[in-house]
Amino acid sequence: xxxxxxxxxxxxxxxLAHSVAYWLMKSEPGECSIDDLVRLGQVPWVGVRxxxxxxxxxxxxxIGDGVLFYHSSCPEPGVAGLAEVSSAAYAxxxxxxxxxxxxxxxxxxxxxxxxxVDVRLVEKTELLxxxxxxxxxxxxxxxxxxxxxxxxxxxxxxxxWRAVKALLARAR
DNA sequence: GCCAACGTTGGC
DNA sequence: GCCAACGTTGGC
Numbered sequence: 001x002x003x004x005x006x007x008x009x010x011x012x013x014x015x016l017a018h019s020v021a022y023w024l025m026k027s028e029p030g031e032c033s034i035d036d037l038v039r040l041g042q043v044p045w046v047g048v049r050x051x052x053x054x055x056x057x058x059x060x061x062x063i064g065d066g067v068l069f070y071h072s073s074c075p076e077p078g079v080a081g082l083a084e085v086s087s088a089a090y091a092x093x094x095x096x097x098x099x100x101x102x103x104x105x106x107x108x109x110x111x112x113x114x115x116x117v118d119v120r121l122v123e124k125t126e127l128l129x130x131x132x133x134x135x136x137x138x139x140x141x142x143x144x145x146x147x148x149x150x151x152x153x154x155x156x157x158x159x160x161w162r163a164v165k166a167l168l169a170r171a172r
Numbered sequence: 173g174c175c176a177a178c179g180t181t182g183g184c
Numbered sequence: 185g186c187c188a189a190c191g192t193t194g195g196c
């Protein structure tokens with residue numbers, strides 16, 4: 001379901017069959033940190049309860065897509081590692097779990113409202129802090145840096161991806 | 173803890 | 185279908 005008043009817009013570009021797309025995915029380290037991902041190798045990206053973010057996972061992500069693993073709502077927000085999409089989207093089990101903070105009484109197993117992908121670690125990196133990102137003109141267009149942005153999953157352009165990788169390489 | 177920004181809900 | 189009220193996000 002789209003937000004009321006939102007227009008159905010066609011994709012901005014046609015995704016080539018074997019092309020890779022890039023994403024930034026926010027996680028609160030208290031919930032799942034980069035060290036948790038290092039330990040587990042892969043995590044189900046459960047708990048997203050926003051339609052736009054869900055749609056990115058459900059409709060646009062492909063296995064192998066690049067992910068900037070971003071720590072949010074913490075003392076030092078920023079990109080903490082690189083990861084990749086490692087599954088197609090599937091139903092989020094937490095929406096049916098009454099004990100879960102992500103329980104959604106309005107969702108039913110016949111028509112699961114929330115879906116998610118799995119995300120696999122590529123590497124933990126030096127933290128590229130939000131403050132450092134804001135200083136870089138080549139990152140100025142990143143969605144995560146835009147005023148008022150609250151989306152937990154945002155697309156990253158190939159140029160932005162390369163720029164982040166270059167900064168991480170330099171920090172090494 | 174504050175608060176701006178934005179999404180969602182629900183009365184009408 | 186409008187829109188005010190409310191809840192959440194997340195940086196600071």
